[in-house]
Amino acid sequence: MIRHIVHKEFTDVLRDGRFRWCSILVGSLLLISLGHGWVQARNTQQEHAAAQATAREHWETQGEKNPHSAAHYGIYAFKPRLALSFVDEGVDPYTGTSVWLEAHRQNDFMLRPAQDATAAQRIGALTAAQVLQHLVPLLIILLTFGTLAGERERGTLRQLLATGIGRRELAGGKALGVSSALALLLVPAALVGAAALVVASPGPAASPLARGTALAGVYLAYFATFLALSLAVSAWARSARTALVVLLAVWVVNGLVAPRVAVDLSKWLHPTPSAFEFARTVESEMATGTGDISRPDRAASTEHLLAEYGVERVEDLPINAVGVYLQESEEFGNRIFDRNYGALWDTFERQGVVHETLAVAAPLLAVRTLSMGLAGTDVEQHRHFANAAETYRRDLMRQMNGDMTENSLTGDFTYTAGAELWEAVPPLQYAAPPLGWVLGNRVLSLLVLGAWLAGAILAAVARVRRAEVT
């Protein structure tokens, strides 16, 4: 029985000129955004690889110099773009993707496309994720708002139910019919995306197929939620027009109002300092220390070394006391950075929890969080890379200061190291977190999205069962 309803709905939708034009529009935007995202991700990856190679070459060929000077010379690290970042570029345009690693400083990330973008560019930046999150639900609404309300209004619902077909069978068949028509649009796009992922992955692999499958699952759940919600409203509304107005209101709240409210509310609940304030605080604490983090005392450090080595003059120390002091300064700076950056990241995380919690009012917030997470472009994975880069910086500084400490004496300002030391520094090897780590961070969003799906299906079943014929 359902087979006949599915077939009829599928045929009816395909012959509907509105669906054809909307599908062509949405499909074109989806394919263009996928293609544009893929090219951009590949170009970025290639540029990063080239820049990383150049930076490494500069590091290795910087010539002979004091290791601490080399630490100040520094090196760039580039955040790799994961394969799925072409679907959802997430926070990357706002956080930047490269960082300069140098002595005494934990620098902010650079190369933020959003910084250079004009207002018009920001509005016009269309990604596949945006098409999937905003336009496909709109298409679902346009296809389903009249599913039952329209049938009732036209009078066909009476004739249909007079045949003996059950309301739930009818609604189920209609849902499957609309889904089949949507599949004509989404399956080719998904295949193009999968082919791009498998054949010519634009970024390094971090279980891309598993992440891609999970991403597809998230979006399917999101679309199914909208489909069930649209059916429920269509069964409840007295007229197709009412159903359309209600569903468009839901779409506006979900896609336009809720994200804005989430941003403002999370900022209000968990404010973050401005970049200027943050830099000034770090600078101030670096200059004076804080209540529980004191600046290293060079005299005390020297006294400690003299006692440790049982000598009375610094000239008699077998190591360079300046190198030890410089490393102590690094450790001091690291504690200041950990304190300030840790607090900043924690605030971002708390803001993220607000977003995830508000998803109970708008499923888009859950889907957006999951989409960025699976694409590897969310704040958590940015933090994951930032931590890896900072760990690398600290190891590098320790290695430089250690070499100076071990291989020169206090007061010897002529000591230099060369290519052998620079080459001994391993390049940054960054491994993106596995899928389990990503999903583990996003349990709340998964639960909220699941609840939306289950709630929408239950609402649809309940409303369809009680749908009035006249």
Next chain:
Amino acid sequence: MQTAESRPGHTPLLEARRLSKDYGDTRALDSLDLTIAPGEVYCLLGPNGAGKTTTINLFLGFVAPSGGQALVSGLDVATHDRETKQRLAYIPEQVMLYRNLSGLENLEYFAALGGKGSLGRERLTEILVEAGLERDAVDRRVSEYSKGMRQKVGIAIAIAKEADALLLDEPTSGLDPKASNEFSALVERLRNRGVAVLMATHDLFRAKDTGTRVGIMRYGRLVTELSTDEIGHADLERIYLQHMHD
């Protein structure tokens, strides 16, 4: 007057037993007792709000009765929704079809939902032609059909379903005389096949011409029942107007 109950060997296909329906404080149907046997065409006459469409809605299970029972082949509609609907065909005042589908595709769809999915396109085309649709109109989209053509597809849906009983709600309203006559002829053919027909109508002429019995309703009550064999057109009109002015 001969009723189904009075005919030996005839189980009523449609039966109302003290059937009532209230909408809030308004009694739309008041203790209707009615039986329609196979091969009978029962016409319900009455002004708007008399309870004709409510009676049909109760037989279709679209609304729940406030009292009494609506029975189809002896089965209570309230407790045997699907089984009773499978025995019924329904043609509303305006047969509404899917504009993007052809007449044949519409028939295919409704026939399949009515449990006749095995009927081939050839047989369905024959049914459409039998219902009075021109053969070259069968594959045209319904958006190009007139009301009369849509009513014919509605009849075809009823024929294809091979239902025991047919419920008609003002089926000839808005049809031209020729189309109305063709419609009456089709009902006559179905009646001769043993189908029980309940037709709600305003059209006294059609009721006398097509029906075997006529019931006049007012304010939700069946005020009189007549056999069309025993009265002429003028008698029916006189009796009807008499009841309307009481």
